[in-house]
Amino acid sequence: MGGAVGQVRQPTALRAFAVLFSAGFRRYATYRRATLAGAFTNTVFGYVRAAVLTTAITGATVGAAVSATATGGGSSAGSGTVAGYTAGQAVTYAWISQGLIASVMLFAWNELALRVRTGDIAVDLARPVDLQWSWLAGDLGRATYLLLPRGGPPVLVGALTTGLLLPHTAWPYLLGGLSTVLAVVVSFAGRFLVNLAAFWLTEVRGLVGAYAGIGAIFGGLLIPLSWFPDWLRVIAWSTPFPAMLQVPVDVLTARVDGATAVRLVVVQLLWATTMLAAGRVMLRLATRKLVVQGG
Template sequence: MRLFATLVILGFRRWSTYRLATAAGAFTNTVFGLIKASITVGAIGAAGGTLAGYDALAGATYAWVVQALVAPVNVFQWNELALRIRDGDIAVDLARPLDPQFAYLAGFLGRAIHQFIPRGAPPLLAGALVTGLALPTTPLPYLLGLVSVVLGVSVSFASWWLVNLAAFWLIELRGLLTLHIVGMSVLSGLVIPVHWFPDRLATLAALTPFPSILQAPVDVITGRAEGTAALGVLAVQAAWLAGVLLLGRLVFARGARKLVVQGG
């Protein structure tokens, strides 16, 4: 655990050097939050004032909280492992006395911790000023929500790790990475809440780990899932995390056995 904490800190320090990129990202997230909140409130109004349990304020809150979490969970891109496999640098990772999946997960969490406040706070502040936020007034949802966010970030890493491993067998991954981004964006609840999905699409989403990345943390933080329901959400996230990480370990071991690096 001490080594893991050290790697998390190093990941935080690595990403803290990109101050201008962080500021630009915060501005972008806030602008898109305003657009999404407006569209969400308009859709709820067109539906008669409520939609799948969301009123206008709850819908706007959902949009702002999603925008606050989209950077920490990293929906849009992570191909660091694929690039190292393609370039042969993965051989260095394999030579180190450290499990690569363990090390990359720590770095991914360090990045998320850095992104959490500078990329997450501005959209929430804008939401509080523009539309208002319907958030719980007791501390328990936030404590459980913090656990849910950590699980969501970890599930996101596990899914990205698995997709990146295709580089052991494929030369070009841009198409696969794009499909993963589209699937994660739609099925995680980034575009609209998963609770708004028609039955077949909701069933499809439930068969993937993607709702555990965004929809689950938002449900816990906003108090939509409370008490035993919140614990059930955390249990589902933990189950997906264990399953996808294990699958990632198995695929990585298979890929490492066939890896050929020029010169070694």
């Protein structure tokens, strides 16, 4: 039987992964009103961001046009660019990133840290499954559920109000789909690491909040990274945060294509694997010195 047990282990691990994925999906599916409220907020913020970016670009380009006494005083927003973005591309960026934000979870997330803090982590550790693997499965389920009800409305409203500049070939969507999955994995791996800090620090809310704040800026949620000054852009691209939002948006909208797009996705893959590996090391250290809180 020994050999047979070894052989069936792989399918059973996959079965557990699939079941935990679906549990993560349905956990979020039970909260319809929260999802609706989130979608509304995502859409409102999408509108605000699209308006701000448009104003910035038309303001800058009108200013440039006046100083150069350019012809075509009625220059449309689309004709000027800021850091490579026309107004049309910028609003597309705003709406698509709003559509992904719930799935890639660039917000403060401390569910795992809370389980460490309350000691409920003991329950997770008393199961015959890998802790990181099972939480990743649940998080991918969560992201998959949130993609449509949280991501759909802002993208739809964007398409109907300002219009979106989207590619007309299949490849950017295929590669973009992969990039989005990897973005969720990188995001999870980062949140997992930050949450594990709860094994050493009893209070991680500050850390989680700071991490989410930096993530929103360096991930490209505030403004596209190409709008940053050079020095800040270099710093941002040396962190994993662009791999969580800027990259999937750029690939989906074909802002980057060809070899550049593939290279960015490979970098995402590298972030995902190294950060998951770091999470495993940290988890091992944590469980070795583990003090489960509470009785």
